[in-house]
Amino acid sequence: KQEVTQIPAALSVPEGENLVLNCSFTDSAIYNLQWFRQDPGKGLTSLLLIQSSQREQTSGRLNASLDKSSGRSTLYIAASQPGDSATYLCAFNQAGTALIFGKGTTLSVSS
Amino acid sequence: DAGVIQSPRHEVTEMGQEVTLRCKPISGHDYLFWYRQTMMRGLELLIYFNNNVPIDDSGMPEDRFSAKMPNASFSTLKIQPSEPRDSAVYFCASRLAGGFGELFFGEGSRLTVL
Numbered sequence: 001k002q003e004v005t006q007i008p009a010a011l012s013v014p015e016g017e018n019l020v021l022n023c024s025f026t027d028s029a030i031y032n033l034q035w036f037r038q039d040p041g042k043g044l045t046s047l048l049l050i051q052s053s054q055r056e057q058t059s060g061r062l063n064a065s066l067d068k069s070s071g072r073s074t075l076y077i078a079a080s081q082p083g084d085s086a087t088y089l090c091a092f093n094q095a096g097t098a099l100i101f102g103k104g105t106t107l108s109v110s111s
Numbered sequence: 112d113a114g115v116i117q118s119p120r121h122e123v124t125e126m127g128q129e130v131t132l133r134c135k136p137i138s139g140h141d142y143l144f145w146y147r148q149t150m151m152r153g154l155e156l157l158i159y160f161n162n163n164v165p166i167d168d169s170g171m172p173e174d175r176f177s178a179k180m181p182n183a184s185f186s187t188l189k190i191q192p193s194e195p196r197d198s199a200v201y202f203c204a205s206r207l208a209g210g211f212g213e214l215f216f217g218e219g220s221r222l223t224v225l
Contacts, residue, residue, distance in 0.1 A: 031212070032212050034214060042219075043115075043202060043216040043218045043219050044204075046214065046215065049212070089154070096161075098156045098159045098167065099144075099156075099214055100156070101154040104153070
């Protein structure tokens with residue numbers, strides 16, 4: 001069964017700290033890996049998408065990497081801000097199939 | 112573009128009643144997905160469509176659940192009869208077939224079955 005594991009489940013950091021969120025998946029034959037953000041009571045917002053041929057993607061203070069051989073992805077957030085507080089979800093899919101999601105890491109950034 | 116639009120945003124109903132959730136995907140998107148989110152199980156795929164045709168409905172929990180996509184701009188998820196354990200947030204999402212395949216979500220429909 002394909003699974004996505006995210007560690008830690010929750011994380012609290014002071015403002016300004018750099019942090020890494022981890023995601024591991026069971027299937028190396030991935031097509032896409034996508035990181036999302038979810039605010040309480042809201043839908044999911046796509047942050048970064050990494051195709052299987054890529055190793056990383058960057059958007060502003062966010063950097064996501066993909067290592068298919070080890071079945072891991074990381075989301076790096078630089079200089080964290082209170083506005084970054086949210087749940088971050090990782091998901092992957094094979095070609096033409098639906099995304100399979102982890103349960104997320106809930107991040108709290110204190111000012 | 113208005114994004115993926117879901118209705119209703121909130122639904123409270125009593126056990127045994129029929130519930131219909133609605134979704135309008137982003138115009139031009141070929142794939143439509145229905146997910147359910149609970150604290151215990153996270154986000155679970157229920158069913159997805161490609162060009163209005165159901166591709167994988169293995170995640171639909173029981174025969175009480177059904178989904179349709181009569182055209183490219185509308186889909187429904189129906190629960191009949193509803194049960195308290197169906198209480199969850201139901202999300203609809205859509206994406207293009209090719210390119211990056213980035214998935215876009217609606218705001219969700221929060222269902223409470225009493």
